[in-house]
Amino acid sequence: MTEKQKAKQKKMFVLDTSVILYDHSAVEHFGPHDVAIPITVLEELDNFKKGNDIKNFEAREFIRYIDDLSSSSRLQEWIPLGGKDKGRFRVLMSHESEIDAEKVFGEQKADHKILNSALQLQQENPKFLVVLVSKDINLRLKARSLNLIAEDYETGKVQNVSSLYTGIDELQNVSDEAIAELYEKGSCDCTRIIENPPKDNHYFILRGANSSILAYFNPEQKRIERVDKMMAYGIKPRNAEQTFAMHAIMNPAVKLVTIQGIAGTGKTLLALAGALEQRRNFWQIYLARPIVPLSNKDIGYLPGDIKSKLNPYMEPLWDNLKFIQNQYSENSKEASKLKEMVEQEKLMIVPLAYIRGRSISNVIFIVDEAQNLTPHEVKTIISRAGENTKIIFTGDIFQIDTPYLDTQSNGLSYLIDKAKNHKLYAHITLQKGERSDLANLANELL
Secondary structure, three states: OOHHHHHHOOEEEEEOHHHHHHOOOHHHHOOOOEEEEEHHHHHHHHOOOOOOOHHHHHHHHHHHHHHHHOOOOOOOOOEEOOOOOOOEEEEEOOOOOOOOHHHHOOOOOHHHHHHHHHHHHHHHOOOOEEEEEOOOHHHHHHHHHOOOEEEOOOOOOOOOHHHOOOOEEEEOOOOHHHHHHHHHHOEEEHHHOOOOOOOOOOEEEEEOOOOEEEEEEEOOOOEEEEOOOOOEOOEOOOOHHHHHHHHHHHOOOOOEEEEEEOOOOOHHHHHHHHHHHOHHHOOEEEEEOOOOOHHHOOHHHOOOOHHHHHHHHHHHHHHHHHHHHOOOOOOOHHHHHHHHHHHOOOEEEOOHHHOOOOOEOOEEEEEOOHHHOOHHHHHHHHHOEOOOOEEEEEEOOOOOOOOOOOOOOOHHHHHHHHHOOOOOEEEEEEOOOOOOHHHHHHHHHO
């Protein structure tokens, strides 16, 4: 069968547990094709339904969805999903197939039962193209070894990470007259720099024959404006990219900022310093980062209260705070103010797991390591924002610690791709490491 014929052929998609935990509405995203889940998936979801993590929410929402769907139909039979462009849904009750994955791989486990369910569906429906959909790379490889078509779940994925929005352009051959006007007046008509209006809050390094300047596009004024290097709580940007990042963090018109870059580029430090500089404009500063426990264990197994459980995962945030504190003498007003802010919980660590259902107002919220979030988690965080709230996401999309996420499907990539060209949003990709020469050596050579 040719690729064209395969594309036209009616499909049956079998979803595994990882897809449901990534997106509880996944069943709705396969167009006119039929969708099935093995009964093993429901059994696994039962283990995830309790808890405050996003995967627990996804499990509960999917179970409710299935409950509604089955209110007037039997789950083991094909149930129409409704609408002209929708297929059917069913639960695969059996996992007995001619090719037994449990015997092939020599182990009885949930993944192998899911494979058997998909293989049995393939045997029963030879006119359909049966496809196993999983976020688990190893499961997809096992499926293909059994001649079963397997795919990643594509909804929410950024298709081309290599061309992901960077937020910065360097323009050569800009007229020295336009650059002089930017220096003197602070802004100029954008058509003097670029033919078509750029994306909102886009940053530029402008180079003329004899001069250069840093600038950005102000979406309110529709003009190119000069960007000056500014210091925040003792931290001064060391390069053009950091200058842009600090400008975005300090810009009151920008309510959502993403900063992407490799380790040592200063993402978290700039975000924290910028937040501290603006502390008078907000009631509190929240710091958070996704918890990716060792061996995939929940933090509940750790001893102590929630603060004790979180502290090991939040050390990098405290390290940055100590670095800022060390810019001042121990008895200085600035150092005393930092200690006071921590003691009075004006500056505090918050667990992301407990943010659902809250409305966060008058807060500047820094989310570190955002590449370890799903798109749904990013949406959940942003949707909690109330009046006078600013959210800053930082991370490195090439350093992901969460199973089933990659450079294309993580929440940070998704946000950068979807939010670009909005007047409330600014993004900066940091390229140059500023932590130390030794850290730069590791990034470049190892």
